[in-house]
Amino acid sequence: MLVRPAYTFIEVLIVMVVIAVATAIAWPDDETAAKEAGRLATLKFETDVAYARGYSFARPDDPALIKLDPANNRYWIGTSSSPDTPINHPLSGDPYVVQFGPGGPRGLETVTIYAGDFGGDEIIKFDGTGSIDQDTQAILQFDSKGTPYEIAVKPTSGECLVRETYSIVLEPYDTTIGGLSEGGEAPVKGIHVTQPAN
Numbered sequence: 619m620l621v622r623p624a625y626t627f628i629e630v631l632i633v634m635v636v637i638a639v640a641t642a643i644a645w646p647d648d649e650t651a652a653k654e655a656g657r658l659a660t661l662k663f664e665t666d667v668a669y670a671r672g673y674s675f676a677r678p679d680d681p682a683l684i685k686l687d688p689a690n691n692r693y694w695i696g697t698s699s700s701p702d703t704p705i706n707h708p709l710s711g712d713p714y715v716v717q718f719g720p721g722g723p724r725g726l727e728t729v730t731i732y733a734g735d736f737g738g739d740e741i742i743k744f745d746g747t748g749s750i751d752q753d754t755q756a757i758l759q760f761d762s763k764g765t766p767y768e769i770a771v772k773p774t775s776g777e778c779l780v781r782e783t784y785s786i787v788l789e790p791y792d793t794t795i796g797g798l799s800e801g802g803e804a805p806v807k808g809i810h811v812t813q814p815a816n
Contacts, residue, residue: 656767659729659760664778671748671776678746686740688731688791691719732761733788
């Protein structure tokens with residue numbers, strides 16, 4: 619019987635190459651991770667729109683709304699009677715607040731709320747039929763390490779359309795100093811960048 623005291627250099631080298639190749643295949647690059655985070659953010663918002671619509675169907679006397687808080691990179695689901703108070707999440711019982719960025723859940727750490735157009739305010743209100751409170755679609759734009767994602771909510775059906783690009787140019791939210799511009803004034807949010815002719 620031949621006893622082998624150790625592995626040869628070639629055998630160790632082959633194992634290391636196999637491990638390196640497997641790691642390179644399995645390890646996502648930054649661009650892939652950013653795309654996945656943006657996709658997850660739009661999926662989360664789409665799911666929350668569906669939940670808020672269902673909540674409004676069930677409680678037409680006090681329908682749901684989605685309120686943006688871009689200065690803190692988050693939004694929540696509230697009710698028409700208490701728009702500044704999140705409802706409780708049906709599964710966890712915690713306030714229904716969706717946080718993005720470093721304080722957010724795993725997978726959404728790189729996502730920021732880039733811009734939005736909710737008809738001049740930062741609230742999508744639903745009525746008892748699930749329709750939103752505006753005549754045009756509500757648009758929310760996310761950014762994940764430079765990767766754009768956009769979700770549009772149709773006014774009557776509440777149907778969501780996700781795009782991997784920005785379909786419209788909106789003024790980005792300024793979240794560098796608590797949502798205030800450098801001069802200390804609140805920026806105009808959700809307004810198209812194009813200026814009217816003088």
